Amino acid sequence: MTAFALDWINLAIRWFHIIVGIAWIGASFHFVWLDFSLRAREGMAKGVYGSSWLVHGGGFYHVEKYLVAPETLPHDLHWFKWEAYLTFLTGFALLVVQYYWNASAFLVDPAVLQMTAGEAIIISVLTLLGGWIAYDLLCRSPIGERTGLLAVCVFALIVGAAYLFGQVFSGRGAFIHVGAMVGTMMAANVFRVIIPNQKKITASLLAGEAPDPKLGKIGKQRSLHNNYLTLPVLLFMVSNHYPFLYAHPRAWLVVALIVLSGGMIRHFLNRVDAGDTPASVVWALPVAALALIVAIYWTSPTPQAPQAGGVTDAAISQIVTTHCVMCHAAKPTHQAFKGAEPPKGVMLDTLDGVRKNAAQILAQAVQGRAMPLGNETGITDADRATLGAWLAQQ
Numbered sequence: 001m002t003a004f005a006l007d008w009i010n011l012a013i014r015w016f017h018i019i020v021g022i023a024w025i026g027a028s029f030h031f032v033w034l035d036f037s038l039r040a041r042e043g044m045a046k047g048v049y050g051s052s053w054l055v056h057g058g059g060f061y062h063v064e065k066y067l068v069a070p071e072t073l074p075h076d077l078h079w080f081k082w083e084a085y086l087t088f089l090t091g092f093a094l095l096v097v098q099y100y101w102n103a104s105a106f107l108v109d110p111a112v113l114q115m116t117a118g119e120a121i122i123i124s125v126l127t128l129l130g131g132w133i134a135y136d137l138l139c140r141s142p143i144g145e146r147t148g149l150l151a152v153c154v155f156a157l158i159v160g161a162a163y164l165f166g167q168v169f170s171g172r173g174a175f176i177h178v179g180a181m182v183g184t185m186m187a188a189n190v191f192r193v194i195i196p197n198q199k200k201i202t203a204s205l206l207a208g209e210a211p212d213p214k215l216g217k218i219g220k221q222r223s224l225h226n227n228y229l230t231l232p233v234l235l236f237m238v239s240n241h242y243p244f245l246y247a248h249p250r251a252w253l254v255v256a257l258i259v260l261s262g263g264m265i266r267h268f269l270n271r272v273d274a275g276d277t278p279a280s281v282v283w284a285l286p287v288a289a290l291a292l293i294v295a296i297y298w299t300s301p302t303p304q305a306p307q308a309g310g311v312t313d314a315a316i317s318q319i320v321t322t323h324c325v326m327c328h329a330a331k332p333t334h335q336a337f338k339g340a341e342p343p344k345g346v347m348l349d350t351l352d353g354v355r356k357n358a359a360q361i362l363a364q365a366v367q368g369r370a371m372p373l374g375n376e377t378g379i380t381d382a383d384r385a386t387l388g389a390w391l392a393q394q
Helices: 002-037 082-100 117-140 147-166 171-206 213-237 251-273 284-299 313-323 351-356 358-366 381-393
Strands: 048-056 059-066
Touching: 002 059, 002 082, 002 213, 002 251, 082 117, 082 171, 117 147, 117 171, 117 213, 147 171, 147 251, 171 213, 171 251, 213 251, 251 284, 313 351, 313 381, 351 358, 358 381
Parallel strands: none
Antiparallel strands: 048 059
């Protein structure tokens, strides 16, 4: 019952996370597009930077943006913040339920680093906080005034963190922590910079003072950063379903390629929205495609060759019984699944069950290193190779 209840909690949080995440991403994409669509027009009110005309839902909208702020503010001013806050809170809750609850299985891999579940959780929390601090310091430093250099430094920060995560956590845990760190940076941009700056501007207006235009400039910069990071972070957050992403010993290079590809796609779309001709920024699409092609090549599996003399059924039964059956049986004995159905309904307590799920075993345990979870059973590379060779014989 505990495993069943935990699954429902996981599902409910994940559902809520997706809902608020869609709202945040939608708002981010819309407002960045809106900023780029603004045009100076005749008859604009004092202080208006530009306006945009939109049509949607059977009606027309006329939106104006003030360079700093209007002289007076309406009482029904809407703040876009809870979409970001709730996305972060539900994402962290998922991290707790999915990864911290069973840290020894999902975060720790003894072949990578020997540590306790508690140590893994502490490292996780500290690195999420540290990633934000490092990023924020970069933005506040003189580097923050140079857009190109800042982009390179933030890219290096993310890739460097991916490398360090790979030296500490399991492959699965390392990849999800890249997404969690970037998501933390994005949410903290809203909570620590964008909204506080907007509140300072509002307070100045209410006090009859002229707001500092630098506050709005900084807020826009962080908002644009969030926009560029959205596509890579989305892929990182679903990476646990695709072990080929993190199975490679140098998975941090896959992270680099994903960030590059997603960033280039956003750059093309943003510049076209800003009024640049597609031809002037079309170079970004081949760069994105090339990065994706290299990532596909980098993660492609090595074909499994049959071993000389073949592998006996008895040898495979011993490997599967030792490393798989505690979870993948009609009645799992592993603490995380006791009293529940086997994960994804996969049962490997017979050779027929192994043959039936050959494709998943090949992806998850042979070509990828996602299974056994956290390598709790200490499966060796030789065992993985033997399992792959037997599957190749079938």
